[in-house]
Amino acid sequence: MIALFIRDLRLAVRAGGGFGLGLAFFLIVVVLVPFGVGPDRAVLEPIAPGILWVAALLSCLLSLDRIFALDFEDGSLALLATSPLPLEGAVLAKTVAHWVTTGLPLTLAAPALGILLHMKPEAYGYLFASLLLGTPALSMIGTFGAALTVGLRRGGLLLSLLVLPLYVPTLIFGAEAVRRGAEAMAVQTPFVMLAGITAGAFALLPIAAAAALRVNLR
Template sequence: MIRDLALAFRSGGGFGLGLAFFLLVAVLVPLGVGPDPATLARIAPGVLWVGAALASLLTLDRMYALDYEDGSLDLLATAPLPMEGVVAMKALAHWLVTGLPLTLASPVLALLLNLPGAGYVWLVASLALGTPALSVIGAFGAALTVGIKRGGLLLSLLVLPLYVPTLIFGAEVARRGAMGQALDTPLLLLAGISLGVAALLPFAAAFALRVNLR
């Protein structure tokens, strides 16, 4: 994981790229839909969650690419360390580089979209709870496409449909929190998705990696 973090910061392809994309989404949406505060407040949770999901998608194709190119992935596959642990650590590194900065930056960008004050805490909470699921799902998708030349488009087509439940319930938590409504159901469903993918997808991703490395 430390190696992945060092490569992400050194190459500039993770931390800065995701934040820049997230910022562009928050800046461009008001230009497209107009400056009406009521409209921006209504769409802010969905826009910010869509921006976070797409920003998380940007760097997924690099998750295993460098290790595959220099042969490190083959060594990891034959090492005593379980492949599932390798997948989990790579997903964690991706979240630390992408998901965590997006979560911390979200209140500032929510201000640009006129999100009601009551929704700030729940926006951060929903992103903190849901973005780990995006990273784990992305790790699974990247494992399916490792070794495929120009597999970025295929990876996007595979991963984006899997992002939809997390996106729906994450945005719903932020929306209900902003409106002061009960949010037990979407919050529990979002937590269930994150825990479910964290428990199951590392095994599926490890299996996919072993198949692709044969």
């Protein structure tokens, strides 16, 4: 699993489809919002948590179709399916590699970009914590969607349509945690729900994704 994880990290950096693309899109969305709704602090401050979470969610979508597509095209995926490593383990390794190259950079950059949206200083820590807890679920759900569409031509749009509804609970509780933190309200409930979604995704979806890959490889 470690060798597969390192291999995927190297491929993501070389292909430019993980770290750079996601961060660039994230930055563009955050910069464009003030042009669209105006630079007024009273307008931007209440919507900043939601905008940052939506931007992070959409940035995660950009590289989902690359998780299995390249391996499927060159035959590596078939070799993985017949290797001693369980396919569920390969799914987990690819999910963690996707999160490290996409979700983690977004998590680290989000508080700094919150300055552009006049986000309250009290919310920065909650934004970082919510993204750190929620973005792994986005990667795991996205990996499951990529496994479902791996054998389809031009499956990127279908992948987005499949994954976006599954992202909604994570988006709701992530943005709510930041909003409550900014207003000095109790944040235990949204954080517990985020943790539950992430734990449930990592407990169930590797099995489902491996089953989908086996079907697509037949």
